[in-house]
Amino acid sequence: MHLSQATRIILMVLCAGALAFLYAPIMTNFVFSLTADRFPTLPISGFSTQWYELAFGDDLVIRALLNTALVALIVAPLSTFLGFTAAYTDYRFNFVGKKLLMVFALLPPLVPLVVSGLAMLAYLSRVGLSGNLSAIVISQIVLASPFAMAIIRLRLSQIDGDLEFAAQNLGASNWRAFWEVIIPLTKTSVFAAFLLSFAVSFDEYAVTWFVGGLNETASVRVLSFLQSAVSPRINAIGSFTFVVSMSLILCAQFITLRRFSKEKL
Amino acid sequence: MQKPALSARRLLYSSFWVSPLPFWLTLFFLGPLLLLVWLSFWDVRNFVLQPDFQLDNWVKILSANYFWQAYGRTFLGASCVAAIASLLALPCSLAIGFILSTRAKLTVLGLFVVPFFTSYLVRVYSWQIYLTDNGVISNLLAAIGLETGSLLSSKFAMQVGYVTLTLPLVVVIQSISMLSFDRTLINAAYNLGCGPVRVFFSVLLPGTRAGLILGALFAFIFSFGDFVSPTYMGGGKFPTLAILITDTVKSGQQWPRAAVIAIVMIGTLLIVALTSLKLAYRRK
Amino acid sequence: MTAKIQTNTSMQADESPSQDVHIALRDIRKNYGKAVAIRDLNLNIDRGQFTAIMGPSGCGKSTLLRCLAGLESITTGDILRSGRSIRHQEIWEREMPMVWQSLALFPFLSVLENIEFGLRMSGVSKGERHRRAHEWASKLGLDEYVNRSIDQLSGGQRQRVALARCLVTEPSIILLDEPLSALDAHLSLQMQAELKRLQRELGITFVYVTHSHSEAFSMADKVVIMNEGRVEQEGAPQEIYLKPATSFVARFLGGSSILSCTVKSTETDEVLVDGKDGTFRCTSDEFRTLQVGSKINLIVRADQISLSQESGWADNEVYCRVVGEEFVGALVNLQLETASGCKIFVQLQQRDLKTLDIEVGAGVFANWHPEDCHIIN
Numbered sequence: 001m002h003l004s005q006a007t008r009i010i011l012m013v014l015c016a017g018a019l020a021f022l023y024a025p026i027m028t029n030f031v032f033s034l035t036a037d038r039f040p041t042l043p044i045s046g047f048s049t050q051w052y053e054l055a056f057g058d059d060l061v062i063r064a065l066l067n068t069a070l071v072a073l074i075v076a077p078l079s080t081f082l083g084f085t086a087a088y089t090d091y092r093f094n095f096v097g098k099k100l101l102m103v104f105a106l107l108p109p110l111v112p113l114v115v116s117g118l119a120m121l122a123y124l125s126r127v128g129l130s131g132n133l134s135a136i137v138i139s140q141i142v143l144a145s146p147f148a149m150a151i152i153r154l155r156l157s158q159i160d161g162d163l164e165f166a167a168q169n170l171g172a173s174n175w176r177a178f179w180e181v182i183i184p185l186t187k188t189s190v191f192a193a194f195l196l197s198f199a200v201s202f203d204e205y206a207v208t209w210f211v212g213g214l215n216e217t218a219s220v221r222v223l224s225f226l227q228s229a230v231s232p233r234i235n236a237i238g239s240f241t242f243v244v245s246m247s248l249i250l251c252a253q254f255i256t257l258r259r260f261s262k263e264k265l
Numbered sequence: 266m267q268k269p270a271l272s273a274r275r276l277l278y279s280s281f282w283v284s285p286l287p288f289w290l291t292l293f294f295l296g297p298l299l300l301l302v303w304l305s306f307w308d309v310r311n312f313v314l315q316p317d318f319q320l321d322n323w324v325k326i327l328s329a330n331y332f333w334q335a336y337g338r339t340f341l342g343a344s345c346v347a348a349i350a351s352l353l354a355l356p357c358s359l360a361i362g363f364i365l366s367t368r369a370k371l372t373v374l375g376l377f378v379v380p381f382f383t384s385y386l387v388r389v390y391s392w393q394i395y396l397t398d399n400g401v402i403s404n405l406l407a408a409i410g411l412e413t414g415s416l417l418s419s420k421f422a423m424q425v426g427y428v429t430l431t432l433p434l435v436v437v438i439q440s441i442s443m444l445s446f447d448r449t450l451i452n453a454a455y456n457l458g459c460g461p462v463r464v465f466f467s468v469l470l471p472g473t474r475a476g477l478i479l480g481a482l483f484a485f486i487f488s489f490g491d492f493v494s495p496t497y498m499g500g501g502k503f504p505t506l507a508i509l510i511t512d513t514v515k516s517g518q519q520w521p522r523a524a525v526i527a528i529v530m531i532g533t534l535l536i537v538a539l540t541s542l543k544l545a546y547r548r549k
Numbered sequence: 550m551t552a553k554i555q556t557n558t559s560m561q562a563d564e565s566p567s568q569d570v571h572i573a574l575r576d577i578r579k580n581y582g583k584a585v586a587i588r589d590l591n592l593n594i595d596r597g598q599f600t601a602i603m604g605p606s607g608c609g610k611s612t613l614l615r616c617l618a619g620l621e622s623i624t625t626g627d628i629l630r631s632g633r634s635i636r637h638q639e640i641w642e643r644e645m646p647m648v649w650q651s652l653a654l655f656p657f658l659s660v661l662e663n664i665e666f667g668l669r670m671s672g673v674s675k676g677e678r679h680r681r682a683h684e685w686a687s688k689l690g691l692d693e694y695v696n697r698s699i700d701q702l703s704g705g706q707r708q709r710v711a712l713a714r715c716l717v718t719e720p721s722i723i724l725l726d727e728p729l730s731a732l733d734a735h736l737s738l739q740m741q742a743e744l745k746r747l748q749r750e751l752g753i754t755f756v757y758v759t760h761s762h763s764e765a766f767s768m769a770d771k772v773v774i775m776n777e778g779r780v781e782q783e784g785a786p787q788e789i790y791l792k793p794a795t796s797f798v799a800r801f802l803g804g805s806s807i808l809s810c811t812v813k814s815t816e817t818d819e820v821l822v823d824g825k826d827g828t829f830r831c832t833s834d835e836f837r838t839l840q841v842g843s844k845i846n847l848i849v850r851a852d853q854i855s856l857s858q859e860s861g862w863a864d865n866e867v868y869c870r871v872v873g874e875e876f877v878g879a880l881v882n883l884q885l886e887t888a889s890g891c892k893i894f895v896q897l898q899q900r901d902l903k904t905l906d907i908e909v910g911a912g913v914f915a916n917w918h919p920e921d922c923h924i925i926n
Contacts, residue, residue: 003363003364007461008364010356012360012364014357014360015356015361015373018356018377018436019376019377021428022377022429022433023380024391025388025390028391028395028401029388029390032391081285082285082286085284086285086286088282089283089286093279093282093283095283101287104287104290105286107294108290110486111298111531111534112486112489112507112530114490114510114511114527115298115490115510115530115531116294118301118510118514118523118524119298119301119524120297121514123293123296123300124297138293139293141289141293142289142290142293145286145289160651160653162649162651165620165640166653166654166655168639168640168641169620169643169645170641170666170667170718171641171644171667171671172670173641174274174275174278174641176670180666185657199382200382203382203383203384205384205385206493219384219386222390223386226390234390235387235390235391237387238384238390238391241387242384242387245382245383245384246379246383249378249382249383250375253378272639
């Protein structure tokens, strides 16, 4: 598009401003997690790792982190699998109502978290599953699999639909053709989907808080800290979670977008 | 006449792939939502939920002043976010769509996606630090002679929280429609003598309407159901529907009433979504 | 199904070199919901022959090939291979390797790994696989490229890999779905010659789907022309070219003029028919059985019409105006229009056009001999 130099500069500055707006809270969090002050103020009076020591010396925090890791390690592979089956269904099969099914599959993240949280709490407590880690796992899978599905579907849409049939045409059964063709072509995006669902599980706070009962994950612990009082410990835990989820997402993006950068956008 | 036979092997193969997610979602997503509908007709006696079929909860909630106040506030707030986030995202998506090089646009798009998947709670907490009475922003403003006091616990702060949540999403959705917009149309318009402003308003905006509307819709949906910003940025002073639900659930067994609110929320979102989709994909 | 097939084949029929029906399609119907892609189609594909199936896009030719390969299930009817039904065979049981329009080469495998894929699926040992894959790579001139990845190959080389991948398992039949459509004209011609040579040497059945006249007519032993899910005409290329059976075929192949006429008189050696633009004399055999007064469509091929400035050159003539010309190499295709608006197509040498000295808009006589008139449905 022919834009004047001035327009270009204005747009770029506004874009940079939007990025600054999004990253400011993340950056300050890192900064304030390392200050000596009780209350975060400017100018910063000194450097200290006390909030990290305080946060990671807290039994509740440690237990929450262990829960988070445990939950995410179960949620991520299961969501990836479920997301994969749905993405592959959309790619390979045609049947009446498929579109509707796909919309249904993408719906969970769009329902307000408080609504899903309430509904799942009511439902899982009816069947005796609420208040434990399995309740957290079950509901997080519902929330994470659409993301896994989206990322794998994106990859599948770049794959020639005839390839699998070509393998079958050369004597591979449908399972064998899947293994020989679809797995090699999607394995990196499956890994990306794994990372993404891990990140979704890692940062999920609302539904987890509803259904988890006394079992806290790290993000629910942050919620509890927020509810009680301003505490720089949040900065410490927050910095840690930022590092984890940002690494996960950046890796997932790198894997997913690598192919796109080769093509023209 | 023979019927086309789907062999058992193929049936096994397709059902292996088709069924798992629908199974899971029916059991743990659709099931809960249906229960929620049923729950809204239950009764609470002596702090215990009783399956029942009575309209009491609906009548109580729908005739309550505080509910309609919260409803209006939530709807208005979410509409504001949709507008603000869309406006803020527009220069970003224009830059991504039409200025940056292929490599740069992917990087920038990536940078917009990252915050969406990082802890919203912690980011809101950081905003608290910025906006509190002795916070970074008041200090800065005080330095140039502006006394603001606490910016926290205000509608402004709530909007900051909502935009933090939704901006990445809106930028990504808008950018996708900008990137898929047929460039030759723009050149054709220039060729026919349109100036840049006219091209923007009569070619680009109508052409990317779907993306713009969808972006706004997603901002609306996500802020409509958010309870974090109203609680921690708004300080609970402006109860929204989401807050009514968390309060009701936390304060005891009034789940049926919370269910009524939840259903109203879903119904509202459904109507808004269908209307927007109709607007987005309507043929002229 | 009711149809039977008259071959005295046994279990080894697939390998026998005798010329007989290899694939028989019986009353095939394929519906997609309410849309009918193939309707009540019957067709024999002869063993060891090059059969080209052609037609406009949407005529069902690709669907037919996909039904053969098992990629689509047929709604009704049956497919017999050497007399035995393969209707319920899975894709991977049919042993009918296919060259895909998209080629569908495996991008994550090397050239050699692509070629040996079929052997690997049927459990051939690694050494044997390599030997045979190398053998076919060398037969198709791919020796130097066996270790390359697919995206390092040119279009023509990919074509050969796709072909080698099919032939390596030494099948009795292969299917080709518009395999040359992605190549440029020069490369396409070269590949046509090579495909024909391979087919002759190997003596296996080729079923070749294309929309290109030149591909079908240059390579095939038998051409099948399809329209709206049906076979319009099948036969040797020469036969179809000389005598298109239906007006669809004539129009599809192009270059034939069609005149609607009424039979005026029938004599032993000559039939007179009345058209809108004159009366024509016809002498070919097919006119013998006609009744006076019956309506027919007369067809004359473009290369059998000559032009003249004066009347009286041949037994049949009609006065036309030149409305279009198109130069193809040394030939020129002229489009004429009679007074009644009927289109006449003429093919001339360029130098003949020069001697005639006519241009678009000019009037001219089109002439042809009575024996070059044919009837068409």
